[in-house]
Amino acid sequence: MRAREPDADGYAERDGVKLYWEQFGDGSTTIAMLPTWSFIPSRYWKCQVPYLARRHRVVTFDGRGSGSSSRPAGWASYTDAEFAHDALDVLDATNTDRAVLAGMSCGARWGIQLAAEHPDRVLGLVALGPAVPLACMLPERRKYAFDAPLDATEGWAKYNALYWNRAYPDFVDFFAARMVTEPHSTKQIDDIVGWGLEIDPVTLVDTDRGEACGTREPFRETCERVRCPVLVIHGDEDAVRSHEQGIALAEATGGEFVTIAGGGHTLPLRHPVVVNHLIARFVDRVAR
Amino acid sequence: LRAREPDTEGYAERDGVKLHWELFGAGDTTVVLLPTWSIVPSRVWKAQVPYLARHFRVVTFDGRGCGGSDRPEATAAYSDAQYTADIVAVLDATETADAVLVGFSRGTVWGVKTAAESPERVRGLICIGANAVLAGKQPHRVEYAFDDRLDGTSGWQKYNRHYWLEGGYNDFVGFFARQVCTESHSTKQIDDFVDWGLDVEPATLVATNGGAAAADPEHLRDLLVRIRAPVLVVHGDEDAISPGSTGAALAAATGGELVMIAGGGHLLPTRHPVVVNHLIKHFVDRVAQ
Numbered sequence: 295m296r297a298r299e300p301d302a303d304g305y306a307e308r309d310g311v312k313l314y315w316e317q318f319g320d321g322s323t324t325i326a327m328l329p330t331w332s333f334i335p336s337r338y339w340k341c342q343v344p345y346l347a348r349r350h351r352v353v354t355f356d357g358r359g360s361g362s363s364s365r366p367a368g369w370a371s372y373t374d375a376e377f378a379h380d381a382l383d384v385l386d387a388t389n390t391d392r393a394v395l396a397g398m399s400c401g402a403r404w405g406i407q408l409a410a411e412h413p414d415r416v417l418g419l420v421a422l423g424p425a426v427p428l429a430c431m432l433p434e435r436r437k438y439a440f441d442a443p444l445d446a447t448e449g450w451a452k453y454n455a456l457y458w459n460r461a462y463p464d465f466v467d468f469f470a471a472r473m474v475t476e477p478h479s480t481k482q483i484d485d486i487v488g489w490g491l492e493i494d495p496v497t498l499v500d501t502d503r504g505e506a507c508g509t510r511e512p513f514r515e516t517c518e519r520v521r522c523p524v525l526v527i528h529g530d531e532d533a534v535r536s537h538e539q540g541i542a543l544a545e546a547t548g549g550e551f552v553t554i555a556g557g558g559h560t561l562p563l564r565h566p567v568v569v570n571h572l573i574a575r576f577v578d579r580v581a582r
Numbered sequence: 583l584r585a586r587e588p589d590t591e592g593y594a595e596r597d598g599v600k601l602h603w604e605l606f607g608a609g610d611t612t613v614v615l616l617p618t619w620s621i622v623p624s625r626v627w628k629a630q631v632p633y634l635a636r637h638f639r640v641v642t643f644d645g646r647g648c649g650g651s652d653r654p655e656a657t658a659a660y661s662d663a664q665y666t667a668d669i670v671a672v673l674d675a676t677e678t679a680d681a682v683l684v685g686f687s688r689g690t691v692w693g694v695k696t697a698a699e700s701p702e703r704v705r706g707l708i709c710i711g712a713n714a715v716l717a718g719k720q721p722h723r724v725e726y727a728f729d730d731r732l733d734g735t736s737g738w739q740k741y742n743r744h745y746w747l748e749g750g751y752n753d754f755v756g757f758f759a760r761q762v763c764t765e766s767h768s769t770k771q772i773d774d775f776v777d778w779g780l781d782v783e784p785a786t787l788v789a790t791n792g793g794a795a796a797a798d799p800e801h802l803r804d805l806l807v808r809i810r811a812p813v814l815v816v817h818g819d820e821d822a823i824s825p826g827s828t829g830a831a832l833a834a835a836t837g838g839e840l841v842m843i844a845g846g847g848h849l850l851p852t853r854h855p856v857v858v859n860h861l862i863k864h865f866v867d868r869v870a871q
Contacts, residue, residue, distance in 0.1 A: 478770040 529557025
């Protein structure tokens with residue numbers, strides 16, 4: 295059961311990879327809610343869609359590797375360039391000339407790329423808990439290699455390709471708890487665990503290797519090419535992507551920065567009212 | 583920090599016992615959110631007050647033994663008759679001629695008594711998670727006597743005067759909070775309940791239980807048939823404190839409407855606030871016409 299069913303749905307397709315999109319509501323302004331790491335599908339926007347679709351046209355899609363989209367094999371299908379291109383294809387498939395983009399974590403990074411490369415398609419960008427290579431990773435995440443065998447299996451040592459292949463559900467529990475660190479979050483954590491278990495760990499390994507290959511252009515230079523308004527929202531207790539990354543993204547884009555005091559990483563699920571109002575006000579401002 | 587601060591507050595006083603009341607909003611119709619067992623103060627209505635006060639004049643008060651009200655020592659101070667007289671005293675103190683009463687759990691008994699004994703003050707009565715004394719307790723609750731010295735402290739054995747007074751009170755409150763709120767994803771409601779419970783001294787809570795234990799179920803059932811005001815009964819069908827059959831029996835005895843909350847436990851006001859708020863709103867709109 296969903297609070298709001300889509301008014302239209304369909305697939306965009308490129309190189310044999312099908313991307314499942316949904317469209318909700320109507321209005322002169324479209325908000326494109328970008329996917330995030332394929333660990334979770336577009337349902338992570340479940341608290342935003344019903345609210346925003348009352349006044350705007352809202353488009354979501356499952357990132358490749360998640361939900362009802364294709365799950366191609368091999369890391370080369372999961373680079374930042376592929377995900378950014380997917381967003382463009384979904385704008386085309388839904389006949390969306392221009393949109394306000396909203397992205398969380400990795401999705402914010404793809405939104406920046408789309409805004410830099412196709413300024414005519416992007417009215418503005420809301421970046422939530424952005425995962426961007428502008429400031430340091432959390433120190434506890436830098437200790438362990440992803441693709442090497444580890445002796446340790448505690449904490450972020452679980453974020454390891456070999457560990458996923460032998461104990462994926464344990465990693466899912468760990469990571470879901472890092473995504474939502476606020477008290478009273480059992481529902482959000484249960485949702486994330488359920489989504490995380492929908493994905494084959496082999497696919498998830500590919501997504502991480504794809505992200506690691508980066509882009510040709512240094513990300514800071516990509517940010518400097520962005521001309522549209524940017525709003526960055528970051529929890530100051532984000533346990534997945536450091537608060538400093540959000541600050542750095544706002545600085546690099548000249549964007550506005552909002553800190554959610556006590557907020558963790560998954561702001562759309564855990565702080566829906568604040569996030570909804572911030573997005574709605576931003577859309578009202580940039581769509582005038 | 584509260585979502586809605588009171589517009590006025592004060593004390594009603596009976597026999598030297600002061601009762602702290604708060605008033606929110608304005609309007610032709612007053613809704614009184616009754617106290618319940620003194621293990622929790624009027625804050626148990628925190629999810630109702632801000633919504634209802636947008637539409638009605640809302641009065642709450644802390645039951646004797648908790649919150650900002652006095653905490654007399656004697657068991658006799660905590661009888662159903664005392665709490666019922668407190669309701670009338672707060673209606674007087676807030677210059678409320680009549681009101682829709684909303685009772686939760688033990689408070690439903692006092693709402694029933696007020697509606698039967700002071701019908702001119704009660705325009706309607708809502709009973710949420712009605713107290714088992716009105717129809718019968720959960721089987722697992724009648725196994726252990728409150729006043730007996732038991733040879734164990736597991737489960738409902740914790741509901742015991744000796745355990746409360748001899749160091750087990752905090753453990754009891756944690757256990758009880760999990761019984762009143764059995765739904766998934768209730769950590770906030772449980773934490774709130776525990777905090778409220780720990781604000782009450784074990785000896786006070788023992789006294790409140792002595793008073794209620796003296797309640798006469800036959801007398802209460804006689805009162806039910808005397809109620810002339812419209813009645814709405816709301817009950818969770820997975821209530822672990824007071825079985826769903828209690829709500830059904832209460833609705834049948836009063837000719838009231840019955841709404842069962844599927845999957846609902848006992849602590850409906852904080853765990854199912856939207857449903858509860860809308861039910862109260864629609865009921866008040868109907869009876870105030």
